[in-house]
Amino acid sequence: MLKLWSCVRKELLLLCRDRVGLLVIFLMPVVLVIVVTLVQENVLRSMGETKTQVLFLDRDSGAVGRQMEDIIRKSDAVTLVKEIAGKQIDVEMAKLAVAKGDFQCAVVIPEGTTKAFMKKAREAVENSLPASPAKGRVRKERLREPAPRFLIYFDPALSETLRLGLASLFEKVIMGIEMKEKMRVFSEVFPVYLEAAAKNAMGPLWSEENRKMVPDARIEWDNAPIMVVEEKAAQYGAPVLRPNTVQQNVPAWTLFGMFFIVVPLSGSLIRERQTGMLTRLFVMPLSYLTMISGKIISYVIICVVQFALIMAVGRFALPIFGAPVLNVGSAPAALILITVSAGLAASGYGILLGTVARTYEQASMFGAVSVVICAALGGIMVPVYVMPKIMQSVSVFSPLSWGLRAFQEVFVRGGTVRSVLPDTALMLLFFVTTTLIAWFYMSQRGRTRIQ
Amino acid sequence: MNEAGLCRGETLTTDHLVKVYRGAARPALNELTLSIGEGQIFGLLGPNGAGKTTAISVMNTFLRPTSGGVTVCGIDVVKYPRRAKKLIGYVPQDIALYPDLSVRENLRFFGRIYGLRGKGLERRIDECAEFVGLEGNLDQRIFTFSGGMKRRANLAAGLIHEPKVLFLDEPTVGIDPQSRNLILERLAALKDKTTMVYTTHYMREAELLCSYVVIMDAGEIIAEGAPEDLLRRDPSCTNLEELFIALTGKQLRD
Numbered sequence: 001m002l003k004l005w006s007c008v009r010k011e012l013l014l015l016c017r018d019r020v021g022l023l024v025i026f027l028m029p030v031v032l033v034i035v036v037t038l039v040q041e042n043v044l045r046s047m048g049e050t051k052t053q054v055l056f057l058d059r060d061s062g063a064v065g066r067q068m069e070d071i072i073r074k075s076d077a078v079t080l081v082k083e084i085a086g087k088q089i090d091v092e093m094a095k096l097a098v099a100k101g102d103f104q105c106a107v108v109i110p111e112g113t114t115k116a117f118m119k120k121a122r123e124a125v126e127n128s129l130p131a132s133p134a135k136g137r138v139r140k141e142r143l144r145e146p147a148p149r150f151l152i153y154f155d156p157a158l159s160e161t162l163r164l165g166l167a168s169l170f171e172k173v174i175m176g177i178e179m180k181e182k183m184r185v186f187s188e189v190f191p192v193y194l195e196a197a198a199k200n201a202m203g204p205l206w207s208e209e210n211r212k213m214v215p216d217a218r219i220e221w222d223n224a225p226i227m228v229v230e231e232k233a234a235q236y237g238a239p240v241l242r243p244n245t246v247q248q249n250v251p252a253w254t255l256f257g258m259f260f261i262v263v264p265l266s267g268s269l270i271r272e273r274q275t276g277m278l279t280r281l282f283v284m285p286l287s288y289l290t291m292i293s294g295k296i297i298s299y300v301i302i303c304v305v306q307f308a309l310i311m312a313v314g315r316f317a318l319p320i321f322g323a324p325v326l327n328v329g330s331a332p333a334a335l336i337l338i339t340v341s342a343g344l345a346a347s348g349y350g351i352l353l354g355t356v357a358r359t360y361e362q363a364s365m366f367g368a369v370s371v372v373i374c375a376a377l378g379g380i381m382v383p384v385y386v387m388p389k390i391m392q393s394v395s396v397f398s399p400l401s402w403g404l405r406a407f408q409e410v411f412v413r414g415g416t417v418r419s420v421l422p423d424t425a426l427m428l429l430f431f432v433t434t435t436l437i438a439w440f441y442m443s444q445r446g447r448t449r450i451q
Numbered sequence: 452m453n454e455a456g457l458c459r460g461e462t463l464t465t466d467h468l469v470k471v472y473r474g475a476a477r478p479a480l481n482e483l484t485l486s487i488g489e490g491q492i493f494g495l496l497g498p499n500g501a502g503k504t505t506a507i508s509v510m511n512t513f514l515r516p517t518s519g520g521v522t523v524c525g526i527d528v529v530k531y532p533r534r535a536k537k538l539i540g541y542v543p544q545d546i547a548l549y550p551d552l553s554v555r556e557n558l559r560f561f562g563r564i565y566g567l568r569g570k571g572l573e574r575r576i577d578e579c580a581e582f583v584g585l586e587g588n589l590d591q592r593i594f595t596f597s598g599g600m601k602r603r604a605n606l607a608a609g610l611i612h613e614p615k616v617l618f619l620d621e622p623t624v625g626i627d628p629q630s631r632n633l634i635l636e637r638l639a640a641l642k643d644k645t646t647m648v649y650t651t652h653y654m655r656e657a658e659l660l661c662s663y664v665v666i667m668d669a670g671e672i673i674a675e676g677a678p679e680d681l682l683r684r685d686p687s688c689t690n691l692e693e694l695f696i697a698l699t700g701k702q703l704r705d
Binding site for chain 1: 511512513518533536539541543544545546547548549551552556559561563565566568593608
């Protein structure tokens with residue numbers, strides 16, 4: 001036990017002294033988490049995954065603009081902005097700001113919109129009723145007023161999906177206002193129309209007394225919806241969080257950082273071999289198992305520290321830059337299990353690489369590139385579900401995909417130790433397999449050594 | 452059981468030791484039989500490829516012999532490597548130390564591997580550092596050292612557990628005369644406690660230090676005896692270097 005502890009202490013001490021190694025292990029994943037999360041936060045905004053910033057310029061100041069503003073403000077998808085840097089916006093400013101990409105779109109309600117809108121609504125209702133005998137052939141004779149227009153300026157770089165989504169949102173808002181207005185006009189026009197029809201039918205018999213016999217056709221519309229769309233995430237267990245850039249990137253780049261320990265770990269094995277240190281250690285009363293276990297334990301400790309550090313960045317640092325706060329779920333035991341399993345998987349791979357590679361250059365180059373490939377396949381850079389089918393089927397072989405799936409299980413789906421067991425078991429199997437291959441390779445190479 | 456207690460008379464023996472590397476046309480060691488007594492400084496000399504390092508590697512438990520046996524203080528090295536390893540110290544040709552650790556940290560690590568701990572370990576660290584003249588540099592990291600200081604630290608690491616047998620594989624390669632002189636002086640002073648097997652290409656060193664030398668070529672012993680006896684046997688040679696060239700030839704060995 002003393003020997004194992006000595007090996008662990010020595011490895012940790014060496015790591016603490018290795019500035020480049022420390023940068024690779026700690027600084028790189030932290031920088032990656034911050035940079036990629038913030039970059040993707042912006043990209044997702046342009047794709048509509050986060051609240052879209054919409055400039056709202058109401059030059060009409062009438063009922064239509066007010067209603068539109070009220071309805072849009074209630075939307076979860078859009079944030080209305082009416083001023084830029086404390087200044088009132090004009091059309092040119094709005095167009096410029098959108099063209100520069102500062103805002104995803106600008107809505108401009110021209111002067112006189114409310115008046116034209118109401119007029120158009122009345123025209124539509126009146127034209128919808130059969131021609132009144134009292135009014136003659138009103139419908140055919142009435143000139144159709146041009147429909148008032150409100151303008152939307154879109155950022156040219158906006159994704160088609162988001163553009164269509166926003167256009168659809170505004171159309172829905174207008175449809176609602178239009179329907180309300182038409183109903184209001186209808187309620188106003190219809191009793192008059194009915195009375196006129198009765199008057200026309202009765203001719204000279206019509207008297208003021210008959211007016212009382214005409215049914216009251218004023219309509220009080222019930223504004224309560226007659227059907228509600230209820231959105232729910234398919235889930236089991238605890239409530240599902242809406243995945244965002246932080247929930248995706250923090251665990252993803254934590255795993256990436258963890259697997260990057262293969263570079264210093266394999267490097268330390270190769271250096272020991274090249275400097276004759278391994279020979280000296282083999283001549284000492286120290287087993288290969290103890291020696292390798294010392295390295296594995298040290299690097300798993302490093303992985304746990306990495307995990308804690310990046311979680312802290314997700315919870316405390318990223319919100320400072322405007323990103324959402326990381327939610328780490330409610331199963332700390334599951335998180336520890338995943339972290340240790342991922343650390344073991346990465347250590348096993350590092351041991352294998354350090355055993356098989358002949359030079360540090362080979363190990364560092366192959367190690368770094370293979371981790372990047374595994375990360376790409378494992379959904380670290382782009383979520384697996386957006387990959388082509390063939391890549392999705394390949395991604396199941398990446399240890400990083402197992403780790404990421406397990407983290408997402410806890411972070412997003414409210415998973416527990418039990419629900420992450422399949423993925424952690426895969427990582428542990430990977431660790432055992434890589435370590436055994438390294439052991440076999442080592443024993444073959446040192447077949448003539450006394451063990 | 453105290454392994455040191457087993458060391459009486461012959462500290463190290465090899466019995467018809469043969470080592471054939473996979474794919475090699477001839478054995479690296481061919482029927483090597485040695486008997487090294489307690490307190491001897493045993494010089495293993497020979498040109499490149501003579502089998503010196505292979506012989507040391509088999510004797511110090513690193514390599515398994517193809518046939519033959521090795522005992523250290525009566526312990527069969529092949530059968531009981533763990534027991535034998537506790538009695539063996541090894542100073543490799545390479546500076547096998549962690550360059551980012553200080554002398555103290557390196558020695559502490561090696562000492563713990565041999566089961567030393569606490570005050571006993573710290574005392575041994577101080578003694579070893581003083582022995583090789585690095586007592587003022589104990590907390591200095593190895594990578595900051597000169598070549599000679601690194602060699603001395605390398606020697607200290609081989610001595611930390613007070614081995615019964617110390618294998619020294621060209622311990623003075625590439626260092627300044629002062630450091631070489633100090634190492635040789637200290638090794639000479641150590642012979643009362645430790646038996647040493649010493650390989651070197653510096654014949655003058657072997658002549659001064661070793662009580663017994665074996666000259667090897669092609670895995671076999673071609674001459675052995677005390678340096679002065681060997682020279683007495685061949686009066687045409689005035690020193691060990693001349694004898695060595697006479698025995699192994701002037702042909703270059705790569």
